[in-house]
Amino acid sequence: MNSLFTPLSWSDSGLILTGVWNTIIISVVAIVVGTVLGLIVGFLRAESNKAVNVLFGSVLDVLRSVPLIIQLILFSTFVGAMGNPLAPFVAGSIVLSLYTMAFMSEVFRSGFESVSPSMQIAARSLGMTKWQTIYHIRLPIGLRAVFPSWLGVSLSVIKDSALVSVIGYMELLRTSEQLISRTQQPLEILIGVGIFYFIISYPLSHYGRYVERKMAI
């Protein structure tokens, strides 16, 4: 018979590294996809009329008003019931990306709207086309203004990626839980996990605040 409880050992580092890697990879996917979609949706919302806005707004609203953990369970179960089971990584990436998109689109919308109309009129009067105005004026100015908020949303995505564990994705927190079960050493393992997130998040959040201060001046 195998022994049930064995202490943490070096042979566990492979499992921990897998968890770390999986956390990083799903966060990167969600941030990249969420940013691209958020940029498009944010731009459309800043541009379009009220009816379109209300339609977009209500969908995004649902994504922001239902806990991520429930969205994950529902989506994963639902696509399966429709006959298209998805691997935890795929289902998790989709939900986390859409969730990120919901927040990113607000960030970008406010960025685009912060570029004053008079600046756009000025650009047009210099002979720029509509697309040139968007590309040379609204995008760079709008994006620069929202960089700290973008970073803030990205950081919360890294932290929220821990929730994808509920649909069976072996990210850091889930691997650590598996190790806790086997070692009965929750404290050591949890502190290690906390330090990992902190090391990633702290320098970035500081950088974000630094940029914010610099822009305020």
Next chain:
Amino acid sequence: MDYEFHWNVVFQNMPQLLNGAFVTLHVSVLAMLLGVVIAILLAIAKMNNTKFFSQVATVWVEIARNTPALFQIYMAYFGLGAFGIHLSPYVAVLSALVFINAGYLTETFRGGFQSIPSTQYSASKSLGMTSIQSYRYIILPQMLRRIYHPMTNQFVWSILMSSLGILVGMSELSGTTQRLQSLSFRTLEFFIVAAVMYFVITKLVLFGSSLLARRLFKGEI
């Protein structure tokens, strides 16, 4: 799609779900109130010249902001358990939410306070106001206006994150949903209803908040 929805079993268990929703609201309101009180203290400590106080506040804020909520909850539950400190699931979730709320709100409050130029205080004093009067009528109302939206967002965040109670066996809305679905195995039905309930709760909170804002700020927000 080879899935037939059975809604009956959900309706039969509605009282339990509503009870779970009440616990969700309960824990989030409490987490918000305690979070605000502690955040005020931390914001004062952070602006304090005594290094010790400002450092304690800084450590609190940074840990709260830079680690996942799920980690905080596990830490409060099994992490403290390793020291023989045993919180119930409710208290563990509550304290994790308070810890994080306080961390985020500290920065909000500090930002709100610092955004009001000190010249306004001097000006109100020169108009013959006492300190209390100038805070009551000049400083605080402006501050409140600046921090009102971030506070509302934090409250909504608390409601959504209290759903992590499911992971320490708390009987809030998500935990109750999980229990009920495992008795009947009607996962989709129960979680759809839970999602609707969360949506309604957050919408009601936002609606209430905007009504209150209209009264407080007389439409100038």
Next chain:
Amino acid sequence: MIRKLATLVFACAAFTSVSATADQLDTVIQRGTLNCGVVLDFPPMGYFDENNEPAGFDVDYCNDLGEALGVDVNVLNLTWGDRIPSLISGKTDVVIGSTSDTLERAKTVGFTYPYFVFKFQVISHEDKSIKSFADLKDLKVGAALGTTYETEYLAYADKMGWGRDNYTSFKSENDAFLGLYQGKVDAIISTNTNIATKLRSEEFEDFVAGPYVPNYDDVVGIIAKRDEVAWINYLNLFLIHQIRDGNMNKAYNKHFGVDAPAELIQSLRDNK
């Protein structure tokens, strides 16, 4: 290149089979892999060994089933709550996860004949003298969320008018034992098998097994999608063969250290 071609051929083969009336049994055989869900925090039925690999009675059953079908086996780790979503979503073909065969659940999923029978038991620190179930009255009791023993305990507590203030749910079986180990609760309810396994470890040497939940046998089956009748048929025959061919006893002996009790074998033969 050859790999790509092979994938293409497989994809075509899969496509033609889907268009016909392929049931789960065909799907598994054609795919060449059995996705078998097991609850891996429920020793000795399912757990992770010291190499972080799945092990246990249920895992052995997955492998036996794979062997019978002539396919590879992919063991998926599930929590109690994941079992049904994983089936409905098609992530698993079958869940060998000690699922109590209640009539309520059978409205949603398909059950095979029973493959194991548990007793529900109390485990507590040796300081607490628990002679009968009624001694739990003023103690802090825990169990894993959504399990049949949680339901049984709560029904008993309600009947006795104890209220639920002393009761704590845990997300999983492991969390419940960790909670007991740390002293969060005075006692937990689990299965006799899990308790016996835990008591053999050094960590739980100060703990003792207590009384059984009165008048209750937990009869568990393998579960699959409810409408996959042919697949469930196959699984039933598989279970009969497990006993007939001695695989059941082999797995039992491997994980419990003794031969399977004649009483258990008989009740499985009788499908009770």
